[in-house]
Amino acid sequence: MNPSERATPGHGPGIPAEITTPDRVETRIGKLSFTDGLPSRDTLDRVYDNLDFTRAFDAFVNTIQAVSTHAFHRGFLDAGAQDNEVLIFSELMDAKSLFLTTNADTVHAGGFLKLTDVPVVFETPPAFLGAMNDYWYRWVIDLGAPGPDRGRGGKYLILPPGYDGPQPEGGFFVAHSRTTCVMWFGRLFLEDHSPKPADERARASLRIYPYQAGGVGTSFASFLGGEARLGAITPPPEVTFHDGSRHGDEHRPAQRLHLLRATRRDGAAEAGRLAGPRADGAHRRDRHRQRQPLRTRRPDEEDPH
Numbered sequence: 001m002n003p004s005e006r007a008t009p010g011h012g013p014g015i016p017a018e019i020t021t022p023d024r025v026e027t028r029i030g031k032l033s034f035t036d037g038l039p040s041r042d043t044l045d046r047v048y049d050n051l052d053f054t055r056a057f058d059a060f061v062n063t064i065q066a067v068s069t070h071a072f073h074r075g076f077l078d079a080g081a082q083d084n085e086v087l088i089f090s091e092l093m094d095a096k097s098l099f100l101t102t103n104a105d106t107v108h109a110g111g112f113l114k115l116t117d118v119p120v121v122f123e124t125p126p127a128f129l130g131a132m133n134d135y136w137y138r139w140v141i142d143l144g145a146p147g148p149d150r151g152r153g154g155k156y157l158i159l160p161p162g163y164d165g166p167q168p169e170g171g172f173f174v175a176h177s178r179t180t181c182v183m184w185f186g187r188l189f190l191e192d193h194s195p196k197p198a199d200e201r202a203r204a205s206l207r208i209y210p211y212q213a214g215g216v217g218t219s220f221a222s223f224l225g226g227e228a229r230l231g232a233i234t235p236p237p238e239v240t241f242h243d244g245s246r247h248g249d250e251h252r253p254a255q256r257l258h259l260l261r262a263t264r265r266d267g268a269a270e271a272g273r274l275a276g277p278r279a280d281g282a283h284r285r286d287r288h289r290q291r292q293p294l295r296t297r298r299p300d301e302e303d304p305h
Contacts, residue, residue, distance in 0.1 A: 066135055088109040107188040110157040115160035131186070135183070
């Protein structure tokens, strides 16, 4: 039938029913009602509430990685392990240690590297197995057995975002981080059913210190060209180790996800809005008319840390 010959009840001749707004529509958020295409007050409230929820969900799923890392970070700081220090469980973990993927038959160690000022050198001990992630839980580099040192131990140079300074031409495994703070973690294995050798090996070999141009891996040509800093090379400082075996029961799960601290203001504010008092329908409609469209920034678009 020619569309011009089809009449729609309540409309002029020639308007196909497919392009008109029905009086009622059953949806996932309930029944939506319209009069001559105009939504009812209840329909407006339902649609705007659904927009709030959708944006809050988007903020949550796109920031849970950073929120999780932030919770880890606060837990380490609360246990006394500062940035560029090591938390090691020299006496193994038990059921009081609130971690998701750990076990009770390897020696665990971990910490956070601060890359705000300069690149950081991370020296791994032999027979180590670990990895390093940035603050948005994105992979930076594997350490130890799965990493480039293949379990023999080695020096890793971690570069901060946007670093364009001198880099070594050998002697280091170089990795780039997209955030100014990274999380590392790893395991060492028992020997003759004892954690003591692994603990001693970690304390003897694991080092964290700022990278100094002109050290190992800087070519002689760089010195002649004035591109490397001359002078004595500062020995790596002693690393502060914190025994985590006593602090496992002090790690507490977060009572709330403070999204505003770990994300940008725009998308995260919508999540916080859900926890507040519910506004009347007219206020919600005015709020949605006045504000600019909201969109959660993903970590690839801008560094949130």
